[in-house]
Amino acid sequence: xQNIDQPTEMTATEGAIVQINCTYQTSGFNGLFWxxxxxxxxPTFLSYNVLDGLEEKGRFSSFLSRSKGYSYxxxxxxxxxxxxxxxxxxxxxxxxxxxxxxxxxxxxxxxxKP
Amino acid sequence: xxxxxxxPRYKITETGRQVTLMCHQTWSHSYMFWYRQDLxxxxxxxxxxxxxxxxDKGEVPDGYVVSRSKTENFPLTLESATRSQTSVYFCASSxxxxxxxxxxxxxxxxxxxxx
Numbered sequence: 001x002q003n004i005d006q007p008t009e010m011t012a013t014e015g016a017i018v019q020i021n022c023t024y025q026t027s028g029f030n031g032l033f034w035x036x037x038x039x040x041x042x043p044t045f046l047s048y049n050v051l052d053g054l055e056e057k058g059r060f061s062s063f064l065s066r067s068k069g070y071s072y073x074x075x076x077x078x079x080x081x082x083x084x085x086x087x088x089x090x091x092x093x094x095x096x097x098x099x100x101x102x103x104x105x106x107x108x109x110x111x112x113k114p
Numbered sequence: 115x116x117x118x119x120x121x122p123r124y125k126i127t128e129t130g131r132q133v134t135l136m137c138h139q140t141w142s143h144s145y146m147f148w149y150r151q152d153l154x155x156x157x158x159x160x161x162x163x164x165x166x167x168x169x170d171k172g173e174v175p176d177g178y179v180v181s182r183s184k185t186e187n188f189p190l191t192l193e194s195a196t197r198s199q200t201s202v203y204f205c206a207s208s209x210x211x212x213x214x215x216x217x218x219x220x221x222x223x224x225x226x227x228x229x
Contacts (some may be wrong), residue, residue, distance in 0.1 A: 004156065033217075042204060042220035043157070087156070102218070104156030 002026050004105035006088050011111045012078055020073045020086050020108045029091030034062050034073045035087040037107065043087055046073070075110075086097045120205050127228055133192045135224045137205030145156040145208045146188040147172075147218065148180065148187045150201040157204065163188055167220065202226075 003025045012018040024032065031050040035043035049055055049064035049071060061074040073086055085107040092103065118139040127133050139146065142217040144165050149157040159172030161180040169180050177199060179191045192199055 003206075040223075045217045045219070048217070102157075102159070106154060106156045107119050 002092060002103045004088055004090055004103050004107040006086075006108045009109045009111065011113060012036070012075075014070050014078055014080060014112055014114050017074065017076050018078060018110065020075070020088075020110065022071045022088035022105060024069050024071070024090040024103065024105075026065075026090050026092040029066060030093040032034055032062075032064055032071045032091070033087075033089045034060075034071075034101070035089065037085045037087055039084070047085040071105070073111070078113070079114050080112050083110060085109045118205060118207050118219055120203075120224045122136050122224060123222060124225045125227070127195050128224070129197060129228055131195050133195050133226065135190045135192075135203055135205075135226070137190070137217075137221060139186055139188075139205075139207045140179035141207060141209070141219075142185060143209045143219075144180040144185075145207075146182065147206040148178070148188070148190045149204045149206060150174065151204060151223075152201050160190065160203075164188045175218060192226075195226075200226060200228045 006022045033044040033048050036046050037043040047055055047062035049062050052064055052066055054061055054063045054110040059076045064071045087107045090103050119187050121136045141162050145160045148160040151157050158174050160174055161172055163169045164180040166185050169182055182188050203224045206218045208216050208218045
């Protein structure tokens with residue numbers, strides 16, 4: 001079946017670095033997304049990976065290994081505002097309209113401590 | 115830039131009542147989606163639409179009805195609300211492009227409580 005796993009909760013210290021892991025199993029593969037969701041708000045797009053390797057975007061980086069079905073989100077120089085849930089979502093692939101084949105993880109709640 | 119808006123943002127209704135959640139987007143995106151988000155679960159797709167007058171079921175469609183007569187609107191109706199439909203509902207939209215890692219944009223969410 002199709003599945004996404006990510007840790008339920010992580011704690012880190014302001015100014016530090018944290019890595020949030022995501023493993024996925026999909027029928028085919030057509031990219032992996034990371035979204036940030038603050039409590040009571042909508043998810044907002046952070047990154048997209050479709051090829052193996054690291055994509056860097058400011059303090060945030062996302063890595064993908066398709067052979068391992070694995071991704072991580074790396075957050076550097078943590079700030080209190082980074083306290084949020086981070087959602088991993090993998091897009092499967094099908095011959096027809098595959099846009100709906102976005103499988104979401106339950107999210108990792110990141111708590112930043114001073 | 116209004117983007118994607120949902121209404122109502124908060125709603126309390128009684129079991130058995132019909133409820134409609136509205137969704138409006140100003141980007142002319144082809145695709146629109148309805149998700150529900152419950153504690154301990156990932157976002158679960160209820161229905162999606164590839165264009166006006168084209169809709170299809172997602173992972174959890176039972177008890178819900180959608181329509182899309184205009185590109186910009188995608189209402190979600192709970193025909194006879196049940197307590198298990200208490201949830202946060204997110205409308206989303208995207209413009210499909212296979213090569214570009216099409217981003218999905220979410221509305222602010224509608225908090226629905228069924229009592």
